[in-house]
Amino acid sequence: SWQDLEQVYLPAAEAGELPIRVAAYVPLKTWRRLAAYIASEGRAHRNGRLFLGGTKEFADGSLGSRTALMWQPYSDAPQQQQQEQEGSEGGAANGTYGTRMIDMEQLLELVRGADAAGLQVAVHAIGDRAVDDVVAVLTRLQAEVPPPSHESGPPQPQTSRWHRIEHVQHIAGPDTAAALAECAAIGVGNPLHLLTDAGVMEQRLGQARAGAGRSFAYQTLLREGAYLAFGSDWPVVDLEPLVGVHAAVFRRPPGVVAEDEGGSSGSGGGRQQRQ
Known part of the structure; x- marks a missing residue:
């Protein structure tokens, strides 16, 4: 979810506290938001541990x-x-x-x-x-x-x-x-x-x-x-x-x-x- 990405994974990546590589997915219905984020920030965090993997639906x-x-x-x-x-x-x-x-x-x-x-x-x-x-x-x-x-x-x-x-x-x-x-x-x-x-x-x-x-x-x-x-x-x-x-x-x-x-x-x- 975006909440997990923004409140957990991104802060952990910024602090250098991600011990493993994480590919984060967000709800498919928010694909436009993800596309805009990638256009602005890129697909991967600069520390090489956090990646924006894509979108998810049920x-x-x-x-x-x-x-x-x-x-x-x-x-x-x-x-x-x-x-x-x-x-x-x-x-x-x-x-x-x-x-x-x-x-x-x-x-x-x-x-x-x-x-x-x-x-x-x-x-x-x-x-x-x-x-x-x-x-x-x-x-x-x-x-x-x-x-x-x-x-x-x-x-x-x-x-x-x-x-x-x-x-x-x-x-x-x-x-x-x-x-x-x-x-x-x-x-x-x-x-x-x-x-x-x-x-x-x-x-x-x-x-x-x-x-x-x-x-x-x-x-x-x-x-x-x-x-x-x-x-x-x-x-x-x-x-x-x-x-x-x-x-x-x-x-x-x-x-x-x-x-x-x-x-x-x-x-x-x-x-x-x-x-």
Whole structure:
């Protein structure tokens, strides 16, 4: 937020008290303010520890609160009815399908403006429908510039920045991964959430959506040519990067034996789920 940037990070940078490099993001709706600030002050603080990374927006909520936006209803809330609130702020779709936090036409307009200003955009999307919605927005943005050439490798972004989809936790299938690859955005996964959500994932989504290729589907994303990065999502979860990498590869905590190795790993565990 701007409050964090101006009241915490900038004073710490001025005092030489930042022990690590920080890339700060501000709300996407304030992209004009950020562009003006960069034009005046530059992208990086002179001490080399603070950088203005870009802008951030939310497409949906979280799995635990049933606000991640899904194509199909949550399996453990069948008694509720989907409520479409046409014309409401953000165009929210609430109920058993999750919550849309921003209208997609509004998101496209904001992303288009930030991109034209040379700013990176990161959009939080956890549910499979939210991921598809954001991919569709970035695909439309990509179509507004000359199409990418695939002759010398995978698709490259033709817009001014490498935009990001934060979490990409649940996808509808390989077609989503292929579309993400085609629009040349970066999917930023948080594999430690595979462990923290293990207790509710199958309950919320059912076995099929919680399983291989649909949840934390990193191998599927890579196989379809998508750009993939990992983040910890600290402080929502612990700052344990090696545990996160282990979870991404094996879909279970270190030291837990998978079912196909003679043990029990619970929902989503086992080598067969690494896709």
